[in-house]
Amino acid sequence: MSMVVANGLTHRFGRELALDGVDLVLDTGEHMAVLGDNGAGKTTLLRILATALRPTSGRLEIAGLDAFRERRRLRHYIGYVAHSPGLYPALSATENLEFFCDLQDVSRSRVAEALEALGLASVAHRRASLLSRGMQQRLAVARAILHEPRLLIFDEPDASLDADATEVLGQVMKGRTAVIATHDHALANRLCPRTLVLRHGRSLGTATHLRVVR
Amino acid sequence: MNPFRAAIAVARKDLLSEWRTREMVPALAQFVVLALLIGNFGFQIDSRSAPSIAPGILWLALVFAGLIAFGRTFAAEREQSSLEAMLMTPASPVAIFAGKALAASALLILCEVVLLPALSLFFGTPFSAELVIAVLLATIGMASLGCLFAAVVARVRARELLLPLLVLPLWIPFIVAGGQAVQSAMGLPGSYDQAIGLLVDFDILFVVLTSLAARFVLDE
Amino acid sequence: MNRLEKAAAGAVALMLIAAAAIFFYAPTDYLQGPVQRIFYLHVSSAIAAFGCFAVVLAGGIVYLRNESPRADRYARAGALVGVVFTTVTLVMGMLWARKVWGAFWVWDARLTSTLVLLIIYAGYLLVRRLSEAGRQTARIAAVVGIFGFIDVPVVYFSVDWWATHHPGPVITSDALPPQMLATFLFTMLCTLVLAAVMVVIRYRIEMLMDMKQLIASGAPLTVAIPRRDPEPAQ
Numbered sequence: 166m167s168m169v170v171a172n173g174l175t176h177r178f179g180r181e182l183a184l185d186g187v188d189l190v191l192d193t194g195e196h197m198a199v200l201g202d203n204g205a206g207k208t209t210l211l212r213i214l215a216t217a218l219r220p221t222s223g224r225l226e227i228a229g230l231d232a233f234r235e236r237r238r239l240r241h242y243i244g245y246v247a248h249s250p251g252l253y254p255a256l257s258a259t260e261n262l263e264f265f266c267d268l269q270d271v272s273r274s275r276v277a278e279a280l281e282a283l284g285l286a287s288v289a290h291r292r293a294s295l296l297s298r299g300m301q302q303r304l305a306v307a308r309a310i311l312h313e314p315r316l317l318i319f320d321e322p323d324a325s326l327d328a329d330a331t332e333v334l335g336q337v338m339k340g341r342t343a344v345i346a347t348h349d350h351a352l353a354n355r356l357c358p359r360t361l362v363l364r365h366g367r368s369l370g371t372a373t374h375l376r377v378v379r
Numbered sequence: 380m381n382p383f384r385a386a387i388a389v390a391r392k393d394l395l396s397e398w399r400t401r402e403m404v405p406a407l408a409q410f411v412v413l414a415l416l417i418g419n420f421g422f423q424i425d426s427r428s429a430p431s432i433a434p435g436i437l438w439l440a441l442v443f444a445g446l447i448a449f450g451r452t453f454a455a456e457r458e459q460s461s462l463e464a465m466l467m468t469p470a471s472p473v474a475i476f477a478g479k480a481l482a483a484s485a486l487l488i489l490c491e492v493v494l495l496p497a498l499s500l501f502f503g504t505p506f507s508a509e510l511v512i513a514v515l516l517a518t519i520g521m522a523s524l525g526c527l528f529a530a531v532v533a534r535v536r537a538r539e540l541l542l543p544l545l546v547l548p549l550w551i552p553f554i555v556a557g558g559q560a561v562q563s564a565m566g567l568p569g570s571y572d573q574a575i576g577l578l579v580d581f582d583i584l585f586v587v588l589t590s591l592a593a594r595f596v597l598d599e
Numbered sequence: 600m601n602r603l604e605k606a607a608a609g610a611v612a613l614m615l616i617a618a619a620a621i622f623f624y625a626p627t628d629y630l631q632g633p634v635q636r637i638f639y640l641h642v643s644s645a646i647a648a649f650g651c652f653a654v655v656l657a658g659g660i661v662y663l664r665n666e667s668p669r670a671d672r673y674a675r676a677g678a679l680v681g682v683v684f685t686t687v688t689l690v691m692g693m694l695w696a697r698k699v700w701g702a703f704w705v706w707d708a709r710l711t712s713t714l715v716l717l718i719i720y721a722g723y724l725l726v727r728r729l730s731e732a733g734r735q736t737a738r739i740a741a742v743v744g745i746f747g748f749i750d751v752p753v754v755y756f757s758v759d760w761w762a763t764h765h766p767g768p769v770i771t772s773d774a775l776p777p778q779m780l781a782t783f784l785f786t787m788l789c790t791l792v793l794a795a796v797m798v799v800i801r802y803r804i805e806m807l808m809d810m811k812q813l814i815a816s817g818a819p820l821t822v823a824i825p826r827r828d829p830e831p832a833q
Contacts, residue, residue, distance in 0.1 A: 217463060
């Protein structure tokens with residue numbers, strides 16, 4: 166069964182054509198990396214897949230539902246980590262997650278589990294502003310899995326994740342469909358059997374275990 | 380999900396953040412005291428002229444403190460890019476908006492706790508329940524409009540420039556009715572009851588309208 | 600001459616006829632003298648401005664419902680033309696006030712609320728200038744336009760709600776002699792035609808600007824032709 170079916174996703178920011186007719190099918194449980202230079206449209210594609218952004222044109226189905234008509238319902242299925250962690254600096258790691266438990270309408274007992282899963286249990290009561298960049302990124306990942314989403318969307322998680330974080334990410338992605346945007350070809354190959362390459366908003370095709378030649 | 384629970388969660392989160400950092404309330408309090416000081420230098424105030432000048436200074440201080448308080452609420456979420464994370468949850472944008480507005484009005488009320496007694500202290504004007512009620516009623520409507528337009532301009536380049544331009548004209552009804560209520564609470568002629576009735580009407584009108592509009596402003 | 604140019608020429612001709620009616624047909628006011636002739640265009644342009652802001656309101660509501668770019672363009676056009684007519688109303692009113700009240704400005708409910716109206720819609724135009732054109736800005740502007748319209752009934756009813764210097768409606772109160780009434784109704788009609796023509800022309804300009812932007816972004820102008828490269832096999 167397909168988790169994501171996208172047809173001709175196009176997005177325009179004012180004058181800028183950020184995404185130009187991208188088609189994509191992602192099976193349930195499949196992991197895919199999105200590669201591309203800065204400005205290639207990776208973030209735009211991911212935000213559209215996360216239903217955070219409505220494309221100028223094109224169709225998108227997630228878990229068999231129209232992504233824009235059933236947006237609110239789909240939010241229960243999607244866990245999205247944006248490029249910047251988007252935490253509240255004055256609140257502790259636990260308080261950040263508890264707040265999102267309330268918004269997600271899940272039990273606060275999930276907080277401890279999520280912190281444990283990302284190896285943050287020891288800093289649970291530290292303020293987010295005092296966490297390292299890598300830990301903040303992990304906390305953002307923890308926030309995205311509070312509601313046990315089926316589809317994970319990570320925008321450049323490698324930008325500030327530390328070495329053993331790749332393993333943690335792999336753990337988190339297990340059993341879920343995942344899309345990761347990244348610069349890091351090695352990371353892409355390790356975590357995702359499949360790769361999509363974007364250039365100037367267009368898909369240059371997808372491949373399995375792509376050997377990218379510079 | 381229950382929108383009230385979401386709104387309360389958002390408001391609590393904002394107030395907890397403020398409690399941890401204690402940035403806004405001290406800054407606002409200092410700001411209004413400075414405004415009173417400037418009012419004192421700008422006008423020749425004696426016991427006879429005070430009741431006719433003090434209401435004007437009160438509203439000027441309150442309006443600009445409000446602009447700062449409401450402008451901050453969404454600007455901070457934008458800078459931390461936490462607004463998107465919040466909007467990515469199933470919670471309704473209207474509930475999120477209501478929570479932010481609730482927290483921002485709580486901060487403004489804290490600033491009024493400093494402003495109103497200081498006004499009476501410096502200008503010798505009467506401090507009464509009527510005065511407090513009028514200011515609180517105006518705060519409700521001003522907060523709903525202020526937060527809506529703070530959310531509106533949060534996406535725009537020149538947000539500090541635009542917020543006053545958009546919000547001040549729409550706050551005028553509250554300043555007209557609130558001004559009249561405060562004046563009569565300070566012993567000037569004018570019907571207090573009529574002004575309060577008007578304030579309540581405006582509150583209901585603008586709270587309903589802003590809730591309806593919040594969906595369009597916050598979505599995406 | 601294309602259709603818009605003809606319409607523009609027609610509207611200007613109508614306004615000239617209205618001017619002739621104001622100066623040569625309408626009788627001179629017994630009390631105020633010739634300055635009362637300001638009345639015809641002053642009130643007409645106020646009504647035209649209300650009409651323009653109603654276009655902004657309607658455009659905003661339609662845009663929020665179905666994101667029609669046409670509705671948004673009408674709103675943009677209405678706001679600009681409305682600001683022009685509000686300015687005309689205020690300036691003419693101030694000239695008249697100088698003569699009959701002895702001051703250009705008094706803080707009266709109608710004058711104040713009209714000034715607020717001008718500020719609100721000038722703010723609307725500023726929002727459009729200060730943020731990138733696109734869906735987001737159009738939605739924001741729609742909200743501003745809808746809230747701004749609240750002031751229109753306030754301006755209209757201000758003379759009933761508060762004690763004002765500004766006189767109330769003279770048309771409905773039967774206070775005008777028939778020649779003055781006829782002149783006023785004719786001027787109002789011409790002004791409304793002028794406003795409508797200006798909105799339509801501005802709409803056209805906004806459309807051309809949208810198209811220019813679309814071309815600059817490299818988008819295909821005809822949607823029917825697919826430009827997408829075929830997806831390579833996996």
